[in-house]
Amino acid sequence: MIDSHHKNIAVAYCDAFDSDRCKLIAKKWHLNYLGDAAAATKQTQLDFLLQLNNQILELLKLDEPKLGGINVDFVEGAVAHRRKFGGGRGQDIAKAIGLKHGFTPHVLDATAGLGRDAFVLASLGCQVTLMERMPAVAALLDDGLARAKLNSEVGDIANRMKLVHASSIENMNLAQEVDVVYLDPMYPHREKSAAVKKEMRVFQSLVGEDLDADDLLAPALALAKYRVVVKRPSYAPPLSCASLPNKKPSTSITMKKNRFDVYVNQAIPKA
Numbered sequence: 377m378i379d380s381h382h383k384n385i386a387v388a389y390c391d392a393f394d395s396d397r398c399k400l401i402a403k404k405w406h407l408n409y410l411g412d413a414a415a416a417t418k419q420t421q422l423d424f425l426l427q428l429n430n431q432i433l434e435l436l437k438l439d440e441p442k443l444g445g446i447n448v449d450f451v452e453g454a455v456a457h458r459r460k461f462g463g464g465r466g467q468d469i470a471k472a473i474g475l476k477h478g479f480t481p482h483v484l485d486a487t488a489g490l491g492r493d494a495f496v497l498a499s500l501g502c503q504v505t506l507m508e509r510m511p512a513v514a515a516l517l518d519d520g521l522a523r524a525k526l527n528s529e530v531g532d533i534a535n536r537m538k539l540v541h542a543s544s545i546e547n548m549n550l551a552q553e554v555d556v557v558y559l560d561p562m563y564p565h566r567e568k569s570a571a572v573k574k575e576m577r578v579f580q581s582l583v584g585e586d587l588d589a590d591d592l593l594a595p596a597l598a599l600a601k602y603r604v605v606v607k608r609p610s611y612a613p614p615l616s617c618a619s620l621p622n623k624k625p626s627t628s629i630t631m632k633k634n635r636f637d638v639y640v641n642q643a644i645p646k647a
């Protein structure tokens with residue numbers, strides 16, 4: 377987590393017509409309200425801006441404006457492309473959560489981020505509860521979900537996704553009747569920053585590293601009826617759990633850059 381939770385963020389509008397909506401967004405997520413986004417250049421203490429631009433909430437890193445804004449878009453772009461051409465139930469993430477005929481689990485994505493993995497799972501039919509602790513990230517997700525719900529192609533998928541703004545280490549059991557807990561905490565990055573895509577650089581510099589990620593495993597194992605799935609970069613060790621020091625993944629699914637560590641609590645019932 378480093379000091380990312382102390383980054384200075386404010387909410388702003390690009391068009392004065394949106395000022396009331398921006399005030400509501402700032403209030404909802406307990407963020408400062410700036411007013412006109414053009415004023416941000418004078419606010420040297422600000423690190424990030426959440427700006428409403430053409431009805432889309434986007435996050436800007438103010439000291440690197442060339443990186444552009446990031447937003448959550450389930451309707452177009454990479455996520456939509458993956459939904460159409462990404463391999464459906466044959467994808468590794470589907471295998472990892474144990475999706476099969478007759479078993480479409482309720483998944484708690486306890487490290488929701490920009491909701492990409494959660495959207496893949498929801499597009500495969502799963503009910504997904506998304507937990508995210510950072511207010512600015514939760515605000516982006518909330519905005520992306522609201523727009524997706526209004527869209528005829530992805531509205532049904534978005535309606536299977538429910539956002540909870542909370543830290544899942546302490547509050548995981550706010551989600552009930554969870555079949556699978558999915559975890560993808562931020563891990564220190566090896567790539568030189570130029571190699572990391574621009575939008576990921578904005579996101580990573582906001583979120584920092586989830587240095588308390590190991591603490592997610594015990595509550596996840598306690599909550600999941602069937603299994604816990606942890607996404608890790610291939611060079612990262614499995615999560616380690618202080619209360620269960622010998623806990624090892626039951627199996628792993630290895631991909632090019634990442635792997636899924638799967639901890640089985642109970643076998644998935646036969647269809």
Ligand SMILES: C[S@@+](CC[C@H](N)C(=O)[O-])C[C@H]1O[C@@H](n2cnc3c(N)ncnc32)[C@H](O)[C@@H]1O
Nearest residue numbers: 487489490491492493508509543544545560562
């Ligand atoms: C690597 S990102 C997840 C990306 C996500 N899987 C996706 O597909 O967009 C990790 C996210 O988990 C959040 N996070 C980490 N620890 C958390 C916790 N204990 N409770 C809630 N959110 C957490 C971070 O704030 C960050 O947004």
